[in-house]
Amino acid sequence: MVHGGDIYTEGKLKGQELIDFSSNINPLGVPESFKNSLDEALKNVVNYPDIKYRMVREALSRYESINEELFLLGNGAAEIIDLSISTLKSILIPAPSFAEYHLSAEKWGVETQYFQMEQKKNEDGTYSLYIDYEKLNKDLEGVDGVILANPNNPDGSVLNKECIRKILEYCEKAGKKVIIDEAFIHFTLLKDQSLVKWVNEFSCLLVIKALTKYYGMPGIRFGYGITSSKELRDEISKKQNPWNINTFAVEAVKSVLFDEDYNSKSIEWLENTRAPFIKRLMEYSIFNKVYRTYGNYVLCELNGITSKEFYDTCLKRGFLIRNADNYRGLSNYHIRLAIKDEDRNNKLFEMLKSI
Numbered sequence: 289m290v291h292g293g294d295i296y297t298e299g300k301l302k303g304q305e306l307i308d309f310s311s312n313i314n315p316l317g318v319p320e321s322f323k324n325s326l327d328e329a330l331k332n333v334v335n336y337p338d339i340k341y342r343m344v345r346e347a348l349s350r351y352e353s354i355n356e357e358l359f360l361l362g363n364g365a366a367e368i369i370d371l372s373i374s375t376l377k378s379i380l381i382p383a384p385s386f387a388e389y390h391l392s393a394e395k396w397g398v399e400t401q402y403f404q405m406e407q408k409k410n411e412d413g414t415y416s417l418y419i420d421y422e423k424l425n426k427d428l429e430g431v432d433g434v435i436l437a438n439p440n441n442p443d444g445s446v447l448n449k450e451c452i453r454k455i456l457e458y459c460e461k462a463g464k465k466v467i468i469d470e471a472f473i474h475f476t477l478l479k480d481q482s483l484v485k486w487v488n489e490f491s492c493l494l495v496i497k498a499l500t501k502y503y504g505m506p507g508i509r510f511g512y513g514i515t516s517s518k519e520l521r522d523e524i525s526k527k528q529n530p531w532n533i534n535t536f537a538v539e540a541v542k543s544v545l546f547d548e549d550y551n552s553k554s555i556e557w558l559e560n561t562r563a564p565f566i567k568r569l570m571e572y573s574i575f576n577k578v579y580r581t582y583g584n585y586v587l588c589e590l591n592g593i594t595s596k597e598f599y600d601t602c603l604k605r606g607f608l609i610r611n612a613d614n615y616r617g618l619s620n621y622h623i624r625l626a627i628k629d630e631d632r633n634n635k636l637f638e639m640l641k642s643i
């Protein structure tokens with residue numbers, strides 16, 4: 289499986305409910321504010337959505353404090369990722385990173401170069417993947433653009449803003465594009481980590497975000513891109529289908545971005561759960577390495593059992609985890625676990641004891 293979240297193949301289609309630790313979705317589930325907007329969505333379903341999506345743009349603009357015109361609207365972050373990659377002739381992709389980057393590049397015939405992320409051990413015993421920015425700058429000379437995730441999937445490391453600024457300065461002068469995937473940015477809890485504010489300064493920059501992960505709505509399929517390059521916006525929007533955002537997604541944007549209650553509960557959950565989750569994983573000898581994360585998922589390297597064997601063992605016990613052996617740059621001992629609510633996390637820890 290290229291993606292997590294496949295609760296169907298081994299689960300629903302076989303009449304089995306799995307506890308899903310493979311997909312990185314906010315365990316608080318669908319925000320109340322969205323549920324409250326469903327009547328309005330149902331009422332509007334009989335009409336085509338506004339083809340210019342003016343209310344969606346207005347809401348995004350208010351939320352991001354960025355001019356409405358700079359937004360691209362997508363059927364999930366995946367659509368904007370895919371179409372932005374289609375505008376390049378060649379691209380630099382980190383290893384490991386989200387599989388769709390190279391799948392899109394392949395699909396559009398974009399020449400792909402990879403750069404391996406470096407690894408270090410932290411003082412608290414966790415490990416981190418990180419980018420060697422000098423090497424990245426050199427590698428950039430041979431390509432049209434680069435895509436980076438902030439934070440990265442599957443490890444949860446964040447970009448160093450000082451270093452990425454230098455990369456942007458270089459790319460702005462050299463006419464190269466920098467695509468930053470911030471699908472998981474909310475989970476970092478770092479106020480100044482997003483690069484969105486820099487889009488006005490760097491026209492080479494496209495930042496992509498989504499409702500999917502933080503607002504627990506992968507089924508709604510809504511993401512957006514922000515760039516001050518009109519040329520890039522035009523190039524992407526020409527390739528889009530009309531009405532690519534459905535009526536439910538329209539109502540979702542208008543409601544959840546301003547749902548303070550959901551936001552504060554999510555922050556509370558992350559603050560109370562992430563660090564203890566990592567600490568607990570480190571107590572199990574089955575894990576050789578546990579990676580420090582700014583996301584809602586943890587990359588681990590197994591000890592004495594392959595990812596495939598571990599995956600199968602978990603499945604037999606009713607748990608779906610992400611076998612990470614198919615990420616370029618990782619080994620067949622890597623897996624990724626999502627961080628869930630306390631109840632499900634405890635079930636996972638109990639299950640791990642039996643392996």
Ligand SMILES: Cc1ncc(COP(=O)(O)O)c(C=O)c1O
Pocket residue numbers: 363364365366367386437440441469471498499500501506509510511
């Ligand atoms: C890093 C990253 N970006 C984007 C996406 C896709 O987001 P969406 O479901 O909004 O298309 C994913 C999904 O797993 C992801 O891991």
